[in-house]
Amino acid sequence: MTGIKENLQKIKSSLPEHVTLVAVSKTKPVSDLQEAYDAGQRVFGENKIQEMVTKYDELPKDIQWHMIGHLQRNKVKYMAHFVHLIHGVDSFKTLQEIDKQAKKHNRVINCLLQARIAKEDTKFGLPFNKIEEILASDELKELKNIKIVGLMGMATFTENQEQLQDEFSSLASFFNKNQEKYPNLTTLSMGMSGDYELAIENGSNMVRIGSSIFGVRNYIA
Numbered sequence: 732m733t734g735i736k737e738n739l740q741k742i743k744s745s746l747p748e749h750v751t752l753v754a755v756s757k758t759k760p761v762s763d764l765q766e767a768y769d770a771g772q773r774v775f776g777e778n779k780i781q782e783m784v785t786k787y788d789e790l791p792k793d794i795q796w797h798m799i800g801h802l803q804r805n806k807v808k809y810m811a812h813f814v815h816l817i818h819g820v821d822s823f824k825t826l827q828e829i830d831k832q833a834k835k836h837n838r839v840i841n842c843l844l845q846a847r848i849a850k851e852d853t854k855f856g857l858p859f860n861k862i863e864e865i866l867a868s869d870e871l872k873e874l875k876n877i878k879i880v881g882l883m884g885m886a887t888f889t890e891n892q893e894q895l896q897d898e899f900s901s902l903a904s905f906f907n908k909n910q911e912k913y914p915n916l917t918t919l920s921m922g923m924s925g926d927y928e929l930a931i932e933n934g935s936n937m938v939r940i941g942s943s944i945f946g947v948r949n950y951i952a
Contacts, residue, residue, distance in 0.1 A: 735763060736770040738944045743771075746938070750931055753797050755923075755941030757782065761789050763945055768794065776818070776939050780806045787813055799939055801855050804828040812836045818883045818920055818939075821845045821855050823865055826877055833876035840876065843883040843920055846905065848898040850887045859905050866913055881918030881937075882906050886926055895926050896933070903934035 739754070746752060753776040756764050764775060764786060773793060777783035778800025787796055787810075795815035802819050811832035820826060820842045833840040844865065847856030857865075865871060866879065884902040886895050899921055910916045920937040922930025927938040 735766045735944060739767055739770050739772055742940060742943060745928075747931065749936050751918075751937045753799065753920075753937060753939045754944050755799065755939050756786070756945065757800070757941065759945050761786055764790060767944065774815075776941075780810050783814075784809050797939075808832045808835075811838070811840065814840060816841045816843065816880070816918075818843045819845045819855060820879075821847075821857050823868070823870065826865070826871070826874060826879075830874040830877045838876065839878050841878050841880045843881045843918060844879060846882050846884045846902050848884040848886060848902050850894070850898075856884065862905075863909070866909060878915060879913075881916050881920065882909075883920040885923075886921070886930070888925075892929065895929055899926075899930050899933035899935070906934065 743752060751774060753774050754767050754772050755776045757778045768791060774795045774797060776797040776799040777786065780798065783796055783798065796813060797816045797818060798810060798814050799818045802817065802825055804825055807828050817829060817840060820829070821844070826842065829840050829842060844862050845856040846862060847858055862882070882902065884898070886898045889895065902921060903919065906916065906919045918937050919935050920939065921933070921935035922938040924940050924943040927940060930938060
């Protein structure tokens with residue numbers, strides 16, 4: 732059985748230079764993250780704020796922490812002093828809360844707007860027209876402590892490559908169109924362990940990979 736270091740090296744060697752690897756470490760013990768850190772990984776993604784806070788306290792401080800799960804506004808305050816990038820922003824109210832909490836720490840927090848591209852009902856995210864409304868709004872200009880740096884999308888959990896291709900390419904094309912208007916949009920976060928290669932082919936420059944690095948996830952009741 733290959734270890735975390737070997738898995739990381741294999742994945743990193745397969746990624747183009749311009750693609751950022753977010754090691755999705757949710758439910759994994761600190762020892763696993765430390766092993767990945769020792770192998771050179773510095774970007775980690777968590778989907779629960781409390782778990783990320785605990786790991787932040789225990790691990791080296793040069794780690795970039797990405798919040799990749801659905802965001803509860805009332806918990807933003809717990810990570811506002813250190814989070815590097817928030818992936819799943821799907822409402823203007825959430826942006827306002829992030830801005831409010833970032834201001835308390837004299838920080839500007841980078842955010843990705845989550846686009847809804849999957850055909851499943853369980854996925855969060857904004858339709859494209861709502862994203863355009865937010866990007867063009869005067870209210871956004873008033874938020875000085877957040878910066879929208881890109882978009883994120885989660886494809887349908889399916890083996891159907893044509894469907895995945897359609898979902899990824901639709902978001903990539905929308906991203907490219909808006910990048911011309913908003914130069915701050917530099918990050919397109921698409922692709923996980925099962926579909927990241929196709930996501931990269933479609934323009935993703937940030938992939939969120941967990942099980943292919945750390946092994947099958949342990950879900951604790």
